[in-house]
Amino acid sequence: MTVIALIVAAGRGVRAGEGLPKQYRPLAGRTVLERTLTAFLAHPGIDRVVVVISPADKRLYDDTVRMIPHEIAGKLAQPVAGGETRQQSVRNGLEALPSLNATIVLVHDAARPFADAALIDRAIEAAAKFGAAVPGVAVTDTIKVVGAEEEVVATPDRASLRAIQTPQAFQFAPLLDAHRKALESDALTFTDDGGLMEWAGYPVHVFEGDSLNVKLTSSNDFAEAERRLKGEPMTYLTKLGTGFDVHIFGEGDHVWLGGIKVPHSRGVVAHSDGDVILHALTDAILGALADGDIGVHFPPSDPQWKGASSDRFLADAVTRVRRRGGIVDHLDATLLCEAPRLGPHREAMRRRIAEIAGIGIDSVSLKATTTEKLGFTGRGEGIAAQAAATIRLPKESAP
Template sequence: MSVAALIVAAGRGSRAGEGTPKQYRDLQGQSVLTRTIAGFLSHPGVDRILIVIHPDDRDLYEASIAAFAPLPSALLPCVHGGDTRQDSVRNGLEALTISDPDIVLVHDAARPFASPELIDRAIEAARRWDAAVPGTPVTDTIKVIGPQSEVVSTPDRATLRAVQTPQAFRFASLLDAHRKAASAGLHDFTDDGALAEWAELPVHVFEGESGNIKLTHPADFMEAERRLKGSPMRYITKLGTGFDVHAFGDGDHVWLGGIKVPHDRGVIAHSDGDVILHALTDAILGALADGDIGTHFPPSDPQWRGASSDHFLAHAVNLVRERGGIVDHLDTTLLCERPRLGPHREAMRQRITEIAGLRLDQVSLKATTTEKLGFTGRSEGIAAQAAATIRLPEVNP
């Protein structure tokens, strides 16, 4: 059975930072795209390779394939992509109709580490089924959330897979599915497996690879460089602190640690006034040296009026992970005479772990009074101080 690889390289890669599109950035003397193409050109089971590029990237593309001069016959002339990834894949599939392969492997240009064994499994999966995608087990607990960041459900991790490329299909089946989606006015499928599901093709999952990373954020490129050098990623520990205070006002509850706590007062605040989550957010931002909560969520912006502080903490944690970092520990001390923390401590810890995607042993929560001294001692307000320990990839080893 003939096999074609369709490599999608038409994106702009804005999350990787400013400058050259990520698929053309240098990795140890070769562009990402050059390395990705090389993996398929060298595979004996792949007969044809077609690259879909952005119309503005012709010079970058030509520079990337110059490494293969004289150009092998297996490398077909490139085609231009469309407005969406789905449109780009369809353009590539239409161009492949001339060679009419039996199997097509659709792969992201920004995944340069697909191994020969992974490509073998993809080809075999397409021979066995009409549609198949590589997947790796999910190690983190996943939460399905509602519009107010409330947890709706917790899927069983054993049934979940993180999907990668190359995704493998019978060529005729995938082309037909793409044409049907375009005719239906659908253009925003970001994954060919999902489009195949929409077209009611049974989609199977075969074994992916943890090393088949997609280069998305700057930290991914640092990891790729280290990998090619044969050295492991090294991390440095950062510590940040945070403090927040709110005056009491009218109301019958306060929000603390993501939990609604009954109280004879409320707090005066632009958002929900959760001092614990605000302090934790600032602690993480401090460890990142990335401003404070007011920088990211200005109180002058009406969209944050009454907002759940879950959003603030989740945003700060996501910034760490976008940089390839790890949140190690969160520690908070609540300062007030009332309400008492004890009855709600474990519920708050659990809620913080859900928001931040951590284990329970990574979240500490304490409380103290100020011995009737100061504004907290006079029950005029409530405060919290926090510390966050994170690890970030070392930029200059």
């Protein structure tokens, strides 16, 4: 059995910012590609390593290879020129492998420099046992399937979901055959080889991945990887934001509050569904991010938000936190009105808000108060909510 590691390093890494392609960027004194190659070259179960590169990066590749220890560098074959897409690059690499008598091939992204020996062991074992296998880690966030208008159409059970990584492991001949069939049929572009093998009709199994086997995509990923390699803990800054929303009552037989449809003698006048609790929470998170308000990101002048479900606004604000490597710690909202009463619906609202934000229900607080018959809420003319959000942001990304 001859095991070949095929390292895909032809991409440009534009999401990581300007400068060198990310696989050639320094990471704690060594390039990302050098770290990735060393992991596979040093593994006793790997017979040869082939790297797919952009011809424009040949000098950068040669400089990287010179840094690899001599005792393992002998496993490194000549590089292969990549294509315009990842799929084309992998196929180019596979076409170069018959001369190496490949039996099993592990396809790995160059931008994952933390693949350890145990993960590589599992990949080789899975390929030998199943023929096609991919590493996966359990999903901790709630996942939503959305439609053409960004509306939620399904919420899959996350217990059955896995986030797929590399190295993906295959018997060589079937993988090459699948890539050739995809080329002949002008099939859709696949983002990973497991998906291509599924399309070709091969059963693909999932083996245990590694949560530390992260792919370096953004500048925040590089900063966190530097800290990890230097043994430095992540430093967070706590940010607090507040939000407020109000809507006048109008015709209708219900109001939306905290993502729940609540029966009421009147509705609200609003461009969207008028959920004052979710609107206030959205503004609170955006305030903690110093990223404008709900009207900036979802302007009422835009017809696409007419009647929109407000869970989309809150989910978007939470996504903005996570894109910056942040954490939503706590959400707190207070409803101000004479009616309807919050109490009968409080727990359902808390559960719904927790689901939308992808946090625990113990991190969601809801309260209600009247204004003792004072003001527009006291006179029953409208409904209001105020909110606070506590988040943590990595120090480097905090404004």
